[in-house]
Amino acid sequence: MSNLVDKQKKYIRQVMDGKGWSGYKLANESGVAISTINRFINSDDPSHALSSKTLNSIENASGMLFHIGPVQPAPDIRETIQSIALRLAEHPGVVNAKPEDFAEAFVSIYDYYLEKSSSEDGVNTQDIRAVIDFVAKRLTTNI
Missing domain, CATH: 1.10.8 (Helicase, Ruva Protein; domain 3)
Known part of the structure; x- marks a missing residue:
């Protein structure tokens, strides 16, 4: 898998775990098609990254931002x-x-x-x- 796809999958898992959402709930809350969420979660295709529009919808719905950079502990x-x-x-x-x-x-x-x-x-x-x-x-x- 590509680095971007790995980071996006990790982000999606963090959103779902953090909010206690299923893939269906994530799709419903963000206005993204359930097929988009399921295809992305279940795909092993390294070129299958989410679009910025999809990420933006998930960020807006969850209040959790996607960061491309390395995940670091939040500074004080x-x-x-x-x-x-x-x-x-x-x-x-x-x-x-x-x-x-x-x-x-x-x-x-x-x-x-x-x-x-x-x-x-x-x-x-x-x-x-x-x-x-x-x-x-x-x-x-x-x-």
């Missing part, structure tokens, strides 16, 4: 957010930024962190600090 969100906020606040002038600009800057840094944490390379502390420093500098020059 509070600690991560606090770390980003403290590093950003260390820069003089950032406190004078417009609240909406600060919020946008903060969210962009956190998005970068999440993207990196789900990549194969993971989060590099020096890289995230460099991104925070760059965003802080841009934020203080836009005041």
Whole structure:
């Protein structure tokens, strides 16, 4: 099986187990044909991956997101957010930024962190600090 198909099958099993859903219930809740779900679950065809439309329907119905990157334990969100906020606040002038600009800057840094944490390379502390420093500098020059 291809890596993508393996990850999709694992995701489908996680959704079904996590929600206590059968294949029929998954199909019904997501609006996907039961034949699509059953064919995918039972197929050994490595080229038979689910479409992004099907995955999106399952994500929306289950509230559980499919991630292509390696599955990693969820970071301590509070600690991560606090770390980003403290590093950003260390820069003089950032406190004078417009609240909406600060919020946008903060969210962009956190998005970068999440993207990196789900990549194969993971989060590099020096890289995230460099991104925070760059965003802080841009934020203080836009005041």
